[in-house]
Amino acid sequence: xxxxxxxxxxxxxxxxxxxxxxxxxxxxxxxxxxxxxxxxxxxxxxxxxxxxxxxxxxxxxxxxxxxxxxxxxxxxxxxxxxxxxxxxxxxxxxxxxxxxxxxxxxxxxxxxxxxxxxxxxxxxxxxxxxxxxxxxxxxxxxxxxxxxxxxxxxxxxxxx
Amino acid sequence: xxxxxxxxxxxxxxxxxxxxxxxxxxxxxxxxxxxxxxxxxxxxxxxxxxxxxxxxxxxxxxxxxxxxxxxxxxxxxxxxxxxxxxxxxxxxxxxxxxxxxxxxxxxxxxxxxxxxxxxxxxxxxxxxxxxxxxxxxxxxxxxxxxxxxxxxxxxxxxxxxxxxxxxxxxxxxxxxxxxxxxxxxxxxxxxxxxxxxxxxxxxxxxxxxxxxxxxxxxxxxxxxxxxxxxxxxxxxxxxxxxxxxxxxxxxxxxxxxxxxxxxxxxxxxxxxxxxxxxxxxxxxxxxxxxxxxxxxxxxxxxxxxxxxxxxxxxxxxxxxxxxxxxxxxxxxxxxxxxxxxxxxxxxxxxxxxxxxxxxxxxxxxxxxxxxxxxxxxxxxxxxxxxxxxxxxxxxxxxxxxxxxxxxxxxxxxxxxxxxxxxxxxxxxxxxxxxxxxxxxxxxxxxxxxxxxxxxxxxxxxxxxxxxxxxxxxxxxxxxxxxxxxxxxxxxxxxxxxxxxxxxxxxxxxxxxxxxxxxxxxxxxxxxxxxxxxxxxxxxxxxxxxxxxxxxxxxxxxxxxxxxxxxxxxxxxxxxxxxxxxxxxxxxx
Numbered sequence: 001x002x003x004x005x006x007x008x009x010x011x012x013x014x015x016x017x018x019x020x021x022x023x024x025x026x027x028x029x030x031x032x033x034x035x036x037x038x039x040x041x042x043x044x045x046x047x048x049x050x051x052x053x054x055x056x057x058x059x060x061x062x063x064x065x066x067x068x069x070x071x072x073x074x075x076x077x078x079x080x081x082x083x084x085x086x087x088x089x090x091x092x093x094x095x096x097x098x099x100x101x102x103x104x105x106x107x108x109x110x111x112x113x114x115x116x117x118x119x120x121x122x123x124x125x126x127x128x129x130x131x132x133x134x135x136x137x138x139x140x141x142x143x144x145x146x147x148x149x150x151x152x153x154x155x156x157x158x159x160x
Numbered sequence: 161x162x163x164x165x166x167x168x169x170x171x172x173x174x175x176x177x178x179x180x181x182x183x184x185x186x187x188x189x190x191x192x193x194x195x196x197x198x199x200x201x202x203x204x205x206x207x208x209x210x211x212x213x214x215x216x217x218x219x220x221x222x223x224x225x226x227x228x229x230x231x232x233x234x235x236x237x238x239x240x241x242x243x244x245x246x247x248x249x250x251x252x253x254x255x256x257x258x259x260x261x262x263x264x265x266x267x268x269x270x271x272x273x274x275x276x277x278x279x280x281x282x283x284x285x286x287x288x289x290x291x292x293x294x295x296x297x298x299x300x301x302x303x304x305x306x307x308x309x310x311x312x313x314x315x316x317x318x319x320x321x322x323x324x325x326x327x328x329x330x331x332x333x334x335x336x337x338x339x340x341x342x343x344x345x346x347x348x349x350x351x352x353x354x355x356x357x358x359x360x361x362x363x364x365x366x367x368x369x370x371x372x373x374x375x376x377x378x379x380x381x382x383x384x385x386x387x388x389x390x391x392x393x394x395x396x397x398x399x400x401x402x403x404x405x406x407x408x409x410x411x412x413x414x415x416x417x418x419x420x421x422x423x424x425x426x427x428x429x430x431x432x433x434x435x436x437x438x439x440x441x442x443x444x445x446x447x448x449x450x451x452x453x454x455x456x457x458x459x460x461x462x463x464x465x466x467x468x469x470x471x472x473x474x475x476x477x478x479x480x481x482x483x484x485x486x487x488x489x490x491x492x493x494x495x496x497x498x499x500x501x502x503x504x505x506x507x508x509x510x511x512x513x514x515x516x517x518x519x520x521x522x523x524x525x526x527x528x529x530x531x532x533x534x535x536x537x538x539x540x541x542x543x544x545x546x547x548x549x550x551x552x553x554x555x556x557x558x559x560x561x562x563x564x565x566x567x568x569x570x571x572x573x574x575x576x577x578x579x580x581x582x583x584x585x586x587x588x589x590x591x592x593x594x595x596x597x598x599x600x601x602x603x604x605x606x607x608x609x610x611x612x613x614x615x616x617x618x619x620x621x622x623x624x625x626x627x628x629x630x631x632x633x634x635x636x637x638x639x640x641x642x643x644x645x646x647x648x649x650x651x652x653x654x655x656x657x658x659x660x661x662x663x664x665x666x667x668x669x670x671x672x673x674x675x676x677x678x679x680x681x682x683x684x685x686x687x688x689x690x691x692x693x694x695x696x697x698x699x700x701x702x703x704x705x706x707x708x709x710x711x712x713x714x715x716x717x718x719x720x721x722x723x724x725x726x727x728x729x730x731x732x733x734x735x736x737x738x739x740x741x742x743x744x745x746x747x748x
Contacts, residue, residue: 010348014297018289025290055475062472068294068314071348 002031003057004083004153007046007064008072011037015069019046022067028052028060032150043071047152076153083153087131089138089146092119097141104141108134119144167339172301172332173198176265179308181208182340185236187227187599188212189220193240194280195267195329212599212628215620217244219592221251222618225260226593227600229579230554232385234261234315235596241267242280245326246287250586252322253291257583258406259383261320263311264292270330271299285326293321301334306341313344318351319470320383351469355486355494363441363465363482364498368505370439370463372514373399376422376451379406379582380444380468380488382575387411389492390443396499398507399441400518402430404451405563406582407444409572419518420527423451424720425564428525431718431726433518434459442466444488447477448583457725467491527568528732529714536687538562538637538710542569544690545607545635548698553605554579554597558590558614560644562637564716566609588617591634595621598630605633605698612638612664615705622677625703633697633704639712640665647715651730665709674705683707 009015016035023030031049038045050060057075064073076083093101098120105112105122108130114121124134128151135146170178176199180188189212192200203211214220217239224235235255239248245266255262269278285297294314296307311323367373375397381390387410394401394417401411402419411418419430434440440462445451447466452458455478466474467484474483484491499505529539542565545553551571556579557563563580572578579597581589594608608615615636625632637643642660649657664670671681680702684693690708697704718729 014285014289017286021289059472059476062474066470066472068346068349 001053001057002049002051004076004081004151005048005050005061005064006074006076006153007048007070008038009044009046010069010071011042011044012069015044018067018069019048019064022063023050026059026063028056032148034150034152036152047150049151074155076155080156081153082156083127083151084125085128085131085151086123086125086149087134087146088113088121088123089135090119090121090144091138091142092144093141101138101141104134104137110134167337169335170338171198171202171335172304172327173202175301175304175336175338176308176327176332177202177206177209178338179305179340180236183308183312184233186210188236188238189214189223189227189596190238191217191220191240191244193244193267195269196238196240196327196332198329198332199238199267199327211238212624214592214624216618217247218251218588219618219621219624221248221262221264222254222586222589222592223596223599223621223624224262224264225251225255225589226556226579226596228255228260228262229593230576230597231600232576234263234312236263236265238265239267240280241269241284242282244280245282245284249287249291250584252288252324254581254584254586254589255322256291256293258581259320259379260322261315262322263308263315264322264324266324266326268297268326268328271328272330274328284324288324291322292324295324295326297326298328298331301331301336304331305339306344309341310344310346314346314349318349319380352471352485353469353487353490355467355484355491357494359482359484360491360495361498361502363467363484364495364503366463366482367397367399367439367441367465368499368503371510372437373397373439373441374419374433374437374462375399375401375441375443376404376434376445377401377407377410377443378404378445381407381410384444384469384488386444386489386492387575389489389496391415392496393492393499396496397505398511398515400433400515402426402433404445405567405580408567408578409575412573413571414573421567422726424453424722425568425716425718427527427568428718428729428731429518429521431720431729432521434462435725435727436517437462440464442468443492444468446473449477452478453720453724453726453728525718525731530732531687532711533687535711536684536690536708538639538708538714539565539569540687541635541637541690541708541710542566542609544694545609546570548691548694549605549607553577553607554601556580556590556594556597556606556608558608558610559585559587560611560614560642561639561647561714561716562609562611562614562643564644565637570609587614591615591632592618592621594632594634595625595630598625598632599628608632608634610634610636611643612636612640612670613642613662615670616664616668619673622674622679622703622705626678631701631703633706635694635706636670636708637710638664638670638707639710639714641712643712643714644716650715652721670705670707674703679703679705681705681707683709685709
């Protein structure tokens with residue numbers, strides 16, 4: 001089962017290597033990882049997408065917690081949260097499909113951030129399913145390359 | 161939180177030494193080299209810090225390890241950059257696997273050269289990241305004192321382990337005020353020391369209700385110093401205790417409740433007790449594969465309680481019904497109070513018959529071997545060592561058959577008298593570890609029970625022993641083979657002894673090696689010579705190699721083949737009729 005794990009770490013050199021080394025050294029799988037500074041510049045936030053059965057996920061969260069530089073670990077599967085990912089897709093459609101590409105980009109609330117005589121580069125943000133769907137639709141029209149940021153996630157606040 | 165009183169400007173090198181003294185370090189094991197010359201220069205005049213010059217950096221780290229295992233305090237090693245640093249890796253990994261507190265100081269090329277593939281540069285922080293509890297590269301002399309304080313704090317608290325500090329040369333020559341912090345506070349590092357009260361109660365109720373309880377004690381009992389608490393816990397529950405190899409001595413071997421060691425080469429009765437138990441209480445044990453055998457058939461009828469300070473140890477290898485996270489000493493003390501004040505366990509006929517059943521197993525298959533008149537049995541040597549030293553020696557071991565016989569046939573009554581490489585299984589550990597132990601305990605009798613293969617992996621350290629007048633004794637159970645590997649070849653590889661014959665009856669001549677280094681060499685080739693050799697070795701106040709030429713065919717039994725269930729043990733083969741079978745009396 002896939003889990004989104006949010007990890008607060010000390011913003012120090014070598015921490016990313018400690019985290020990635022933990023995964024590789026113990027045979028855990030990382031599907032994506034994204035890292036960035038938080039409100040407190042001394043703390044970084046990592047969002048790790050991983051998968052495994054309950055026992056493996058338990059080990060992953062415990063092992064992450066055990067690292068000296070890790071402040072907090074939250075398995076977001078256990079809390080209500082929102083996830084987003086961004087993709088940049090460079091499409092080179094045939095002349096007659098150019099309008100269709102623009103229309104699809106619009107449907108997906110994408111923006112054209114670069115264009116050349118033969119290509120458009122589209123920026124789209126959304127959850128994983130939306131991005132997969134977009135790639136699926138554009139693929140037959142000629143995707144030259146795409147790049148994804150990996151997911152970031154944040155817990156929802158209660159309404160009250 | 162910095163103490164600004166009495167600050168004094170010092171070089172980084174001086175700050176390192178002063179910081180070590182603040183941490184009550186008196187002995188450092190080390191080897192000099194280019195980038196640590198500044199630190200060694202400071203050591204030259206230092207009256208309070210003793211540097212033990214080893215003959216190899218691996219030796220230095222194992223000595224620090226042995227020192228730590230007998231004292232409970234972090235061992236300290238100091239080496240140079242590049243090869244000096246990489247030579248420490250095995251020793252660090254060894255300490256990490258066995259949760260031994262240690263601080264390793266490595267020199268590094270000047271910060272301006274880091275990353276340039278400079279002479280004797282190695283990314284030791286990167287290399288040791290997976291085998292240290294934590295490590296540092298110090299980039300500012302002002303961080304030095306705090307880093308050292310923090311390193312010792314991390315090494316000795318929680319689940320202990322080795323910490324490495326990499327020291328670029330320019331940091332050791334730069335100067336700043338020496339400010340020793342009053343305390344360290346790491347927001348991301350707060351080990352859980354106290355057990356959860358609700359869970360402890362639940363565990364105590366379940367343990368007291370069990371009819372066939374077994375306590376399996378591991379190295380965590382030693383790390384936590386929870387010997388009295390464990391003894392009381394066992395008595396309160398009237399539960400037999402099996403001690404893993406890491407915990408030998410944590411529960412007295414002569415206690416009627418003692419089952420000895422479990423696992424691959426554990427006692428028949430320990431393994432049978434685990435497999436038939438209805439309640440297994442793991443105390444500071446990670447249930448490693450050498451202990452459990454096949455996990456799917458491990459303790460099939462038992463509920464499992466696991467107490468450990470490291471949450472990752474819980475449910476890592478076996479299923480657990482009641483997990484308790486906390487320091488063993490605290491948790492057992494609290495559970496004992498609950499048992500005494502609230503539960504007041506009583507034993508009915510069923511639980512009495514459980515101990516009777518265990519006694520039957522003890523008498524059916526005690527640890528045994530066949531004594532011979534013409535050839536020395538290695539177990540006989542270990543037994544004689546036990547008899548002559550009355551169980552009071554500090555025993556270190558190498559790895560393999562020698563280690564298993566030392567675990568089986570010497571009885572450990574006291575903690576921190578058994579020093580052996582458990583998790584990593586490092587050949588060449590025992591001899592330098594014995595030297596480190598002897599330095600920590602100058603008046604103790606320290607004996608390394610070695611094999612002829614292992615001893616050759618750090619044999620150069622005999623120079624360190626002789627020069628520092630450390631009278632360690634090495635009992636080489638010389639079977640001319642890498643015995644444990646040979647045993648597996650005999651049993652599982654059709655007696656194809658591929659590259660395990662060492663010819664060490666002749667090469668080297670261990671007696672002459674000892675003499676060449678100014679130590680004493682003794683040899684026994686017949687059983688009748690064993691005792692006189694041991695007595696002579698103990699009498700001389702010098703390092704001694706005892707070369708016992710042993711039966712090369714001897715195997716370690718019982719044996720659970722790798723991947724087998726604990727109750728599928730191979731037991732000693734019956735010997736020819738005329739040989740008198742010698743059975744050791746198991747304690748009842």
